[in-house]
Amino acid sequence: MTATVIALPVNQFDHFYRGGDRIGALRHGPGGPSRPEEWIGSTTSRFGQAPQGYSVLPDGRLLVEVIDEDPVVWLGAEHVARFGSSTEVLVKLLDLGQRLPVHLHPNRAFSKTHLGLSHGKTEAWYVIDAPVGAEVGVGFKNAMTLDQVSSWVRERDSEALLSSLQTKVVHPGDAMLVPAGLPHTVADGVFVLELQEPTDLSILLEWQGFAVDGAKDGHLDLGFDIALQAVDLSAVTAADLDQLVLPAAQIQSAGLVSVLPAQADPYFRAQRIDTSGGPVGVTAGFSIVLVTEGQGVLVTNLGAFEVAHGDVVLVPFVAGYWKLEGSCVAVACRPPDANAPDGR
Ligand SMILES: [Zn+2]
Incomplete structure (x- = not known):
């Protein structure tokens, strides 16, 4: 596939x-x-x-x-x-x-x-x-x-x-x-x-x-x-x-906001994405995205995908830089950055 x-x-x-x-x-x-x-x-x-x-x-x-x-x-x-x-x-x-x-x-x-x-x-x-x-x-x-x-x-x-x-x-x-x-x-x-x-x-x-x-x-x-x-x-x-x-x-604002303290960086990242100020761009990389409010469209290299409250979508790296448009809030759960410090 x-x-x-x-x-x-x-x-x-x-x-x-x-x-x-x-x-x-x-x-x-x-x-x-x-x-x-x-x-x-x-x-x-x-x-x-x-x-x-x-x-x-x-x-x-x-x-x-x-x-x-x-x-x-x-x-x-x-x-x-x-x-x-x-x-x-x-x-x-x-x-x-x-x-x-x-x-x-x-x-x-x-x-x-x-x-x-x-x-x-x-x-x-x-x-x-x-x-x-x-x-x-x-x-x-x-x-x-x-x-x-x-x-x-x-x-x-x-x-x-x-x-x-x-x-x-x-x-x-x-x-x-x-x-x-x-x-x-x-x-x-x-x-x-x-x-x-x-x-x-x-x-x-x-x-x-x-x-x-x-x-x-x-x-x-x-x-x-x-x-x-x-x-x-x-x-x-x-x-x-x-x-x-x-x-x-501190977290609830338009755009993309990292929701975890820097101490989490070696382990994983969580980014809150809120389109109330317009479309929000997200860097390429594997993401597990839960839409917590509203509905919108996830626009990627691989096409556009409609999403709504309660949906979970997997975004592969090859989807490239992607954007969330529409009227929604989502949380993208992601691996650590490839250059993150080592965890313990
Ligand atoms: Zn536990």
Whole structure:
């Protein structure tokens, strides 16, 4: 198949926590009650459960195979020279019908040592919707010892874990980076577009009340003694969290705005595109574009494609410099720049 701009069908599946109706409404999917995630333009499989997670194109082929066959066309020569045929990014919609259990993701050094993988899982959230006052918890307020965290996990002490986290209220339109290693939770009712490194590596610190057996599936098959070495035990202040957030007021303007702090640059890019001031041009490169408002036309070297609220389109490198016209807002999720600094 020749690379072209492709509208992606919805890719929701069953998971251990509740939610998913807003994904169904936005993306014409099956909705909930236990399909809180959509993996979008995914070349990543679920941990130990391939091919689950991979995006299937409308012609029935897996995106990961299509890109592997011709990575330069999809990703560009510079990207391939630096990163090979990896898209470097996993994009999801997360519609929480219950609080996310406190968990964390390993960094690259841990993944390499213990799992033989080149990626960890730094992630970022672009908030589509959130109840008033909804909080996220990210990182420990006070520096912790591994013994203390281990005993909370062993004793299933969710209350102690939750009250140990630094918290921040999030609003629709905010964006936040969550560096690998930091334990985190997100309140019930929050709906985010999520960017992550392309792995499915989660370590659970609690699982009481969730339909998952953390003792079996919460430690990446490493056992908690090793898995908990991935936890960032350092103290995170309110000011530290502020550094990781770009508030809606700073992001919501006409044109193209980068929605993540510079600390995200080694991992991925997210660009908000708002045509209220006229057509917006975007540099060539692989992009996963979610239209969050209105409708418009994506004008590329390969033709013009109509898009509307809820659509997701894959834009290959060969589409060239492209423009979004019309009356819409979209978020383009992209790999890091080919010259980005190394991640950790
Ligand atoms: Zn996470």
